[in-house]
Amino acid sequence: DAGVTQSPTHLIKTRGQHVTLRCSPISGHKSVSWYQQVLGQGPQFIFQYYEKEERGRGNFPDRFSARQFPNYSSELNVNALLLGDSALYLCASSWTGNTEAFFGQGTRLTVV
Amino acid sequence: DAKTTQPPSMDCAEGRAANLPCNHSTISGNEYVYWYRQIHSQGPQYIIHGLKNNETNEMASLIITEDRKSSTLILPHATLRDTAVYYCIVRVINYGQNFVFGPGTRLSVLP
Numbered sequence: 001d002a003g004v005t006q007s008p009t010h011l012i013k014t015r016g017q018h019v020t021l022r023c024s025p026i027s028g029h030k031s032v033s034w035y036q037q038v039l040g041q042g043p044q045f046i047f048q049y050y051e052k053e054e055r056g057r058g059n060f061p062d063r064f065s066a067r068q069f070p071n072y073s074s075e076l077n078v079n080a081l082l083l084g085d086s087a088l089y090l091c092a093s094s095w096t097g098n099t100e101a102f103f104g105q106g107t108r109l110t111v112v
Numbered sequence: 113d114a115k116t117t118q119p120p121s122m123d124c125a126e127g128r129a130a131n132l133p134c135n136h137s138t139i140s141g142n143e144y145v146y147w148y149r150q151i152h153s154q155g156p157q158y159i160i161h162g163l164k165n166n167e168t169n170e171m172a173s174l175i176i177t178e179d180r181k182s183s184t185l186i187l188p189h190a191t192l193r194d195t196a197v198y199y200c201i202v203r204v205i206n207y208g209q210n211f212v213f214g215p216g217t218r219l220s221v222l223p
Contacts, residue, residue: 004155033210042199042213043156056210090155092211100146101211103155 004093004104012110013081021076021107025093032074035090081111116200118217126223130187134200137181147185149196190221
C-alpha cells in the first residue's frame with residue numbers, strides 16, 4: 001500500500017515568491033495535517049484538516065494557508081516567502097483527526 | 113511547548129535492548145503517550161502509543177508507570193537501523209489536537 005505521498009521532494013524559491021506543496025494521504029484516511037520542521041528542531045504543527053474542514057491551526061502567520069480536496073488530498077500554500085520559511089514541510093494523514101498519524105517524507109523548501 | 117522531558121542523547125550496543133525514558137509528570141487523565149522516531153531527513157515514523165496499560169507491537173514495547181508520570185520505550189534488540197531521534201509526545205485524542213514535538217532523544221546504536 002502506498003504511504004503518504006508529498007510533492008515535490010525538493011524545491012528552491014526566491015524571497016517574496018509563492019509556493020504550493022501537495023500531499024496525498026494513505027488510501028481511506030480522511031484527515032491531513034501539515035508540519036514545518038526547521039533544521040535541528042522537532043516538527044511544528046501548522047494545520048489539520050478533516051473532511052475538507054479546518055480542524056486546527058498552529059501559530060503561523062496568515063501567509064500560510066491550506067485546503068483539502070474531495071479526494072482528501074491537500075495543498076499547503078505559502079505566500080511572500082521569507083528566508084526563515086526554509087524548512088522540511090511534512091504532511092501526515094490519519095483515519096480521522098484523532099488517531100495515530102502517518103507522515104510522508106516531506107518537501108524540502110529552500111528560500112534564497 | 114512539549115509536555116515531555118527526554119534525555120538529549122543515548123547510546124546502545126547493537127543487539128542489546130534500548131530503553132528510552134520519557135517524563136510526563138503533568139499528563140492529564142485523557143492524554144495518551146505516543147512515540148515516533150525520525151531517521152535523518154525522513155518523515156517521522158509512528159512506533160506505538162498507549163493510555164495506561166503497557167503496549168507491545170512488532171516494533172517496540174511501551175511501559176507506562178502506574179501513576180502515568182513517566183514511560184519507557186523499549187526496542188528489544190536494537191540494530192544500526194534504529195539509530196534515529198525518538199520523540200515522546202502526550203496528546204489528547206480529539207479533533208484538532210496536534211502532535212507537539214520536543215527535541216527528542218537522539219539514539220545512536222553502536223556496532
